[in-house]
Structures are given as structure tokens and as C-alpha cells.
Amino acid sequence: MDEFFENPIFGLFLTLAIGWLGVKIRDKSGKNWVNPMLLSVLMVIVVLLTLDIPYESYKKGGDLIHMFLGPITVVLAVPLYSNRDYLKKYSKSILVGILLGSFSALISVVFLSKLFGLDEFLMKSIMGRSVTTPIALAIADMLKANQSIVIIAVSITGVFSILIVPFVYKLLKITHPIAKGVALGTAAHAIGTGKAMEYGPLEGAMSALSIGIAGVFTIVWILIFQVIGFI
Amino acid sequence: MKIIGQLAIILAVYLSGLLLEHIFSLPLPGSIIGLLLMLLLLHLNIIKVEKIKQVSDFFLNNMMFFFIPATVGIMASYQILEGFLLKIIVLVMISVLITISITALVVQFIAKRKDRNNG
Numbered sequence: 558m559d560e561f562f563e564n565p566i567f568g569l570f571l572t573l574a575i576g577w578l579g580v581k582i583r584d585k586s587g588k589n590w591v592n593p594m595l596l597s598v599l600m601v602i603v604v605l606l607t608l609d610i611p612y613e614s615y616k617k618g619g620d621l622i623h624m625f626l627g628p629i630t631v632v633l634a635v636p637l638y639s640n641r642d643y644l645k646k647y648s649k650s651i652l653v654g655i656l657l658g659s660f661s662a663l664i665s666v667v668f669l670s671k672l673f674g675l676d677e678f679l680m681k682s683i684m685g686r687s688v689t690t691p692i693a694l695a696i697a698d699m700l701k702a703n704q705s706i707v708i709i710a711v712s713i714t715g716v717f718s719i720l721i722v723p724f725v726y727k728l729l730k731i732t733h734p735i736a737k738g739v740a741l742g743t744a745a746h747a748i749g750t751g752k753a754m755e756y757g758p759l760e761g762a763m764s765a766l767s768i769g770i771a772g773v774f775t776i777v778w779i780l781i782f783q784v785i786g787f788i
Numbered sequence: 789m790k791i792i793g794q795l796a797i798i799l800a801v802y803l804s805g806l807l808l809e810h811i812f813s814l815p816l817p818g819s820i821i822g823l824l825l826m827l828l829l830l831h832l833n834i835i836k837v838e839k840i841k842q843v844s845d846f847f848l849n850n851m852m853f854f855f856i857p858a859t860v861g862i863m864a865s866y867q868i869l870e871g872f873l874l875k876i877i878v879l880v881m882i883s884v885l886i887t888i889s890i891t892a893l894v895v896q897f898i899a900k901r902k903d904r905n906n907g
Contacts (some may be wrong), residue, residue, distance in 0.1 A: 568857070568893070570855060572853075572856050575856075576853045576856055591853065592790065594852040594853070594855050594856060594859065596862050597853075598856055598862075599854050600861040600890070601856065602860060603858050605860075605863065606863075612863045612864045614862070615860065616857065616861075618857075619856070619857025619858075619860060620857065622853070622854055622856065622857050623857045623858055625847070625854050626819075626854055626855075626858075627802050627806075627818070627819045627822070628798050628799055628822075628846045628847065629848075629851060629854060630802075630819035630820065630822065630823055630839070631798055631801050631802045631805065631819065631822040631823050631825075632798060632826070632844035632847050632848060633823055633844075633848075634824075634826035634827040634830060635826075635830070635837060635840070635841075635844045635848070636848065638827060638830040638831065638837065639829060639837065647899055647902065649898055650894075650895045650896075650897075650898035650899040650902065651895065653894060653898055654892075654894040654898065655891065655896075657890055657891070657894050658887055658890055658891030658894070661886050661887050661890040662883060662886070662887040663889070665882065665883040665886045666879065666883050669882055669883060670879065673875045673878075673879055674875075675872060675875065675879070679876070681867070681873060683876060683879065683880065686883070687881055687883070687884075687887055690851070690855045691819065691849075691854075692819075694819065694858065695804060695817040695819050696817075696819060698817065703865055703868060704858050704861060705858060705859055705860075705861040705862035705864075705865055706869065706876075708855055708859045709859065709876075710829050710876065710880050712859075712879055713863075713876075713877055713880045713881070714883075714884050717884050718884050721884070721885065721888070722888060725885065725889055725892070726886050726892065729889060729893060731893070733896045733899050733900060733903075735893040735895055735896075735899045736891075736892045736893075736899060737892065738874060739891060739892075740888050740891040740895060741888070741897045743887065743891045744884060744887040744888040746831070747848075747851060747852075759834070769823060769827075771819060772820070772823075773823070773824070773830075776816060776820055776837035
């Protein structure tokens with residue numbers, strides 16, 4: 558039977574079936590804070606543990622899906638390109654905002670990790686948390702950190718961001734649609750973009766184009782941190 | 789056939805990114821070089837958005853699905869998290885608050901100044 562589960566098609570099928578089920582459950586629940594990806598992950602883990610299937614066997618099929626994250630990173634260029642007219646008009650505010658936003662995301666993780674007594678490996682595993690998952694995984698790779706931890710940190714980031722953002726915008730009197738969209742895309746990647754779309758199409762477009770820029774800027778900051786020996 | 793061609797274009801740009809990283813020993817990950825390369829090719833009109841639209845929309849709309857296998861990997865490494873999970877959650881929450889606030893304030897400050905100068 559072990560051989561059966563070693564077949565990559567098994568892991569591929571399990572991920573497809575449960576991935577689809579996760580989205581169905583989210584849609585039926587009608588709650589937009591339910592994260593279908595995390596739900597599916599839990600269900601896959603339960604199935605593997607119940608049937609006593611080793612993670613390595615599942616991974617053979619999982620890797621077939623995982624390897625597409627590279628090409629997915631490449632197509633992040635498309636929303637950026639499609640919204641280039643907005644970028645031109647407000648280039649200074651968008652670029653400076655994302656540059657400082659990405660920096661604040663990284664620097665806060667470094668200082669809070671020290672404050673909370675996390676070791677360097679955990680800190681590096683969380684550093685990519687504000688950017689979109691495929692880029693966060695590339696960052697984890699660069700820093701030789703743990704890929705599963707960064708995805709969980711990215712997911713917490715997304716879920717928490719959309720919960721707090723209405724209060725933050727009210728408290729700080731953020732009313733400009735460009736600011737609302739760019740901050741959501743920079744701080745909360747695709748999940749933030751979903752929220753930005755609720756504010757309006759302009760906010761949504763700004764958020765979508767910020768995802769790719771924030772990913773690239775974050776990587777550039779990390780390279781700078783490495784060169785100056787900060788991390 | 790359309791879908792196959794679109795996928796081939798996207799994979800070609802991705803592989804070029806990996807190749808450039810390898811040949812020039814660049815510090816940027818190959819996937820990011822691929823993103824920048826794609827942006828350049830779109831900008832220069834060498835690749836038209838319509839030529840990759842369906843496949844890229846599929847990837848972007850279903851992106852979360854592709855994260856499942858790597859996240860399931862937590863099974864194999866949960867011991868690292870033991871005793872730290874709550875700290876990590878609180879850390880991420882504080883960091884999110886800081887990131888959203890700073891980005892929104894900076895963008896609004898500069899954007900409003902531009903609006904005033906123009907209007």
C-alpha cells in the first residue's frame with residue numbers, strides 16, 4: 558500500500574481535491590476571514606496522519622504543484638504592468654511609500670524578534686512575512702530559513718491585516734484612495750488586495766500593483782541588510 | 789493550444805530568469821529576475837498581455853492553491869515552532885500594524901501634497 562501513496566499522482570490528487578473542498582467550505586460559510594488555504598492544509602495533514610502516510614510520500618505529488626510558484630512569481634508582473642498608468646501619475650508617493658513600508662516590515666520583525674527572544678533561524682523564517690507567498694518563499698530560500706513557517710507568517714499577516722485595517726484607517730484619518738490601496742498591497746499582499754477591492758476599483762488596482770513592487774523592494778532591502786552585515 | 793503556448797511563454801521567461809541568475813551569479817532569486825524580465829518584455833511590447841492573459845489570470849486567481857504543499861511541510865518541522873507559536877503570532881500582529889500605518893501615512897502625505905499642487 559505504501560507504494561500506492563508514493564505515486565506522485567496521489568499527492569497531486571489529494572491537494573486538488575482538498576484545495577477545492579477548502580474553497581467550497583469558505584464559500585458556504587460566507588465568512589471572508591476564513592482562509593481556505595489554511596483550512597485545506599489542516600485537512601491534508603489530518604488525512605495524512607489518519608492514513609499514516611509519510612509526509613515524504615505526499616511531497617512527491619505536492620512538489621508538482623509547488624514548482625509552479627516560480628512561474629507564478631513571474632506573472633506578478635502582469636497586474637503591475639496593467640496598472641502602470643496609475644503608477645505613472647502617483648509614482649513618487651507609491652514608490653516612497655512602498656520603500657519605507659517594506660523597510661518598516663523588515664526592521665520591525667528584526668527588533669521584535671530580539672525583544673521576544675526568537676533565535677536567528679526563526680527571525681529569518683518570518684522576515685518575508687509581508688510579501689506575497691511565492692516571493693516570501695524565495696526570501697526564505699535566500700536566507701536558508703524555514704519555508705513552512707514563512708507561509709504561516711504570511712497567512713497570519715493577511716488575515717490580521719484585513720481585520721484591523723478599517724480601524725487603522727479611521728484612527729490615522731487615511732482617506733486617500735491611493736494610500737488605502739498601496740498600504741493594503743504592501744502590508745498584506747493578495748489578501749489585502751481582496752480587501753482593497755471592497756473599498757473600490759482604484760484602491761484594488763493600487764493594491765494589486767503594490768504587491769510586486771513590495772516584493773522586489775523587500776528583496777533589495779534584505780540584500781542591503783546582508784551586505785552591511787545587519788542580518 | 790492557446791493555453792499551452794501561453795504557459796510556454798511564461799515558463800520561458802521564468803527559465804531565462806534562472807539562467808541569468810546562474811550565469812551572472814546574481815544575488816537576486818531567479819524568479820524575481822524573471823518578474824523584472826517579464827515587466828521589461830511587456831513594456832517593450834515584445835510580449836503582449838493578451839498572449840499570456842488566460843494562464844496568468846489562472847495562476848493569479850488560484851495562487852493560494854499552490855501554497856498548500858509547502859504549508860503542509862509544517863508537519864515535518866513543527867518542533868521548531870514549539871513554544872514560539874504564540875510569540876510569532878503577536879510579533880506578526882505588531883509588525884503588521886506598523887507596516888500598514890507607515891505605508892498609508894507616507895503615501896497619503898505625498899499624494900495629498902501632489903493633489904494640492906495640481907489642483
